[in-house]
Amino acid sequence: MAEEQPGGAAEPAPHKASDGPPPEAGNKARGEDRDGKERGEEGKKGDGGGESADSEAAEKEKERERAAGRFKEHTRDPLAGEESEDGPTDLAAASRARRATRMLFDTGRDLNSFDRSFIQSAHIGDIHLRMDARQSTAGMRSGPVPDDELRRLRRVHVEPEGYLRLRTALRARRLLVLGAAPGTGRTSTALSLLDEVTAPVGEGTESGAGPRVLRVDPDGGNGADGGVRGLAASLEERHGTGYLLELALTTPGAQPPDAMDLDRLAAALDERASFAVIVVTVGSTANPLLAGRYGMLCPPVPTQELLTTRLRERLADAAAAAEPGAPDGGARVAELLSRAEELADRKEVRDAVGLADLRPAEAELLASLLAGHLLEDVTYEELLAGCRSLAAEQAHEWFAGVDRALAVPPPATDGSTARRPGTAALFHPVAFRIALAVLGGASHSAVAAAAHLLTWELSVQSDPDTTPARPLFCDDPESDRALSRAELTDGRVEVAGAEVAAQLIWYRGAALPSAVLTEIWDRHFPVRAPVVRWLRLLADDPRPQVWMRAAVAAGELCVRDFDHGYAELIRPLAEASTQRRKIFAATTIDQAAGHASHRKAVRKLVDDWSRYGTKSLRWTAAMALGYGNAAATTDDALDALARIGVRDDGEQLDVASFNVVRLLALPDSATVLRRMAEWTHHKREAYQDLGLVTTVRLAVTDVDEVLHDEPGPTSGDRGDWPLPLALAAARPELVRPMADLMWTALNTARSQEVAMDALEALLRTAVRKDGTPWTQPGLAALLPALMSEGHDRRRLDWLLRRMMNDPDNPLPDAQARSLWWLAVGPRDRTGERDLEESHG
16 A cells, blocks of 8 residues: 555555556546546646636636536435435335235236136036135024034034134033134034034933024024024023024124123023034124133134045045945045145145135135046146135135125114214225235234225225224234234334334235235225225335335236226326335336236336426336336336436436446346446436446445345345445456446546445445455455556555544454455555555
8 A cells, every 4th residue: 555644544646657547637547538638728728827727727626526516416316305315215125025025926827817707607527616605604594404414514524723622611611602704614613513512422312302403593683682682582492402603793883792691591501401602703893702701712724634634525425436335445545635635735736726724615625626637527727727716716705795784774763864884893804904915024013004094995985974983992903814814923124224023914825915906906996996095195105115015016906907007096106296106106017017918018108208208207217117127128228218317417317327227136237237338438428427327326236225026146145235246246247347337437527526435335345343254255356357557556545544544434454454455466566565564
């Protein structure tokens, strides 16, 4: 290093003629020196100008400072204006949120490829795949349970975890309130319990004439409460009977029976040695019942055991029908069962199912499909289509007729106008499912808050004359998860650039987010208006985990109906005044471009915006181009970004340059660097600025801020690396063009200051604060190419000394020495002796 100056930081080393032009010579020893030419002409004036020459020199210096200030302004992050002047923005967090959300929708299915109407009515072989044939609670009325149904139940029922505890409680109390989500096998479990506790215990035991198990009308003539009272008052004079009562507590205004009614029923049952199971849906209304002495939760049946049982039943029936009385029928069934389980475990089949857990009806269908394929009644394509129908049917079941009870309000008893009660309570479960489809993977609190916001929008849309009333202390997170097939996991979220622990929430099934969005968008048109308003509100949420996830989901919705999505979401947000809303629109466009069916239209739209759009539309187009899907080729994307960046005196140079850097994270990095070099050598200053600003921005951009979907050489454990160092370490062929671009920025007057600051930031990443290695491999690849000449090394010497003398963050001598040798290598023995003399 050059000799350190006393009393302060080191001065730039003196220039040697043999080393070529010094840094002060302008922007290019590897190109033309525009600023140097101006200085040469100024020098020809000599000393005769006096004060006039000094004044002109001062004015030129002020202009240079203004140009440098404008240049620095162009290198700020596109979101900096909305967050802070110089602080870090949330672009890296937004990039990670987008990548995680796209994974939720990348389940191997195009949203336009599934026709649910086909599955509803299809006959595949002798299997009737009518998913709508599921029994509903509303269709069950009083009557005996047939013996055939009980015999089949004894044969195929799979006991959930804790079944023995449920049976013990029923025997002891005579009455059991069983809570679970619909479709989880709760009714089968209740019937199995009643069948067991009412079964004869020995010879000569009389259970009374008639059936042992009865279903009870859930209405009871006086609503849900009347059902319990009516049952207690009308118990037959028979002993050892089991009663099944399914209460509908989710309708507006429904009230659960109180403890006194339950005690009265239990006493009546005890008098007649009978039993009753009351099945309820988990939720805030049922909580008092489930928390009482008779209440218990019914866990779901394990998926694998449930599927195996259903498969064995189907295959045994098929084998018996094919070869009645065959002696090796058991071996044949075992062989088929093994093949069916292998088929079910194929990745393609598991992806088509898209559910982590199967419910009884779903296991029934999947077992029929697998058995049918093995018996050559079902083709493989039909098998996959049937598997995809499972998530679609679940979504349909969740949303079909949710507000039917509100369509005709009950008449008021006093003759006044009837009010529609409970809209918020009615819509909260469906709002939670939609919010989970949009924000899956975010924190539970973020999803819950978004669900309440959507509940308000749905309630107002349904009943605009009434202010929705939402109880403040009636939320039940466990019920929300159970009713939405969701799960909580421990994870981390980013808050103001720092990671903190949080509980994340997901659907238990990769197919459910797409199925939910498809269901609400395609089959429930009136829901679109409140959902659109809700998505616009989420676009203003400051948390990247919220607004970025909502933008990706909005893109999926636009794929379903691009005309509607463009008019209601894309165009209004693209013309918004806030940058976050415009990034939201750009992300939505890119998500739509990920579908081949919409790619051509999106590319035409973005190209038109880049050419003829307003200022806001051009800004949005630039952000869309940075994803890499909004143009047919990399050159086309760069042409569009250049048009945006040089227009109106570089007014949008910052966003254009940022998105050029984002393209560097894609495989075609060499093309991007070549175009950047062409810009810096362009005859027009606007293009030169585009090349220089992009170069400096490249040096100050981390990998995490520009990561795309596909893993590349810059991903992995290099997320916090500066992008040029990650590229240098992973792709040696890019080192020379990056070094030439950075050299030009360091030797151009208007970019020199910010380029030096960027180089200092790169050097400080060599070692982490705790002393562990960080980006040394990248620096070892880039610095020798950047510091190949004598005056470059003198500038590095000056910069390292400035860093060593920084009063706030001094660079340790050992690190400075290490960085010096990374740049010059062991070949320069003279430099080594100078360094030893300099440091004694």
